[in-house]
Amino acid sequence: MGRWGDLRLRVLSAAVLAPLALICIWLGGIAFAALMLAGTVGLLVEWMQMTRAGRGTAAGLVAGAVYILLAAVGLIWLRADPLVGRANLLFLLALVWASDIGAYVAGRAIGGPRLAPLISPGKTVSGALGGLLAAVLVGIAASLSLAAWHPTAVWCAGMLGGLLGVLAQAGDLGESFVKRQFGVKDSGRLIPGHGGLLDRLDALLAVALAASLLALMQGRGVVLWG
Secondary structure, three states: OOOOOHHHHHHHHHHHHHHHHHHHHHOOHHHHHHHHHHHHHHHHHHHHHHHHHHOOHHHHHHHHHHHHHHHHHHHHHHHOOOOOOOHHHHHHHHHHHHHHHHHHHHHHHHHHEEEOOOOOEEHHHHHHHHHHHHHHHHHHHHHHHHOOOOOOHHHHHHHHHHHHHHHHHHHHHHHHHHHHOOOOOOOOOOOOEEHHHHHHHHHHHHHHHHHHHHHHHHHHOOOOOO
């Protein structure tokens, strides 16, 4: 029970926040803009509070703010695609959520060696592999949703899921490293069982930047896993 002590709070928080995010992404327009505005402001406030608490430098404050703003702009730009914006955003959310859930379940159920004990003592190698597998499966599922049964297409989609899954975990570890430097456990207390917005969205921020660059290279009207 000790391993799963925070599961109830996590589930309850997800049951409230996940439908809200999905509805806003599905509707787009004003609903999505309002969600992004509220989320971006909350992230910036948490970053400023963390920097102040950890006596961070002005350069660090600006760098973190720019990172958050670029990721937010990237998400807005992705959703603005009239043909595939909704699908691409839902894909990213599914991938990040699957990576997080896979890492949580595998890490708590299997345990084992720590992934990066000096950065985040709670993360395990088994959790990282579980999250990576879940992200790959989301990529494959996205490919099959387009009836792309060709092995090459499925392989490429799985590879994309894996690469974005690695970035999601890197974003999580990066935020853990920053928190350790600032001497704080959580970025905030807004979300029970998760901490603050940065604790919940660190992986999405990293994935959003990479996905935006990929979409820019592919051109408009193309799904990320296409």
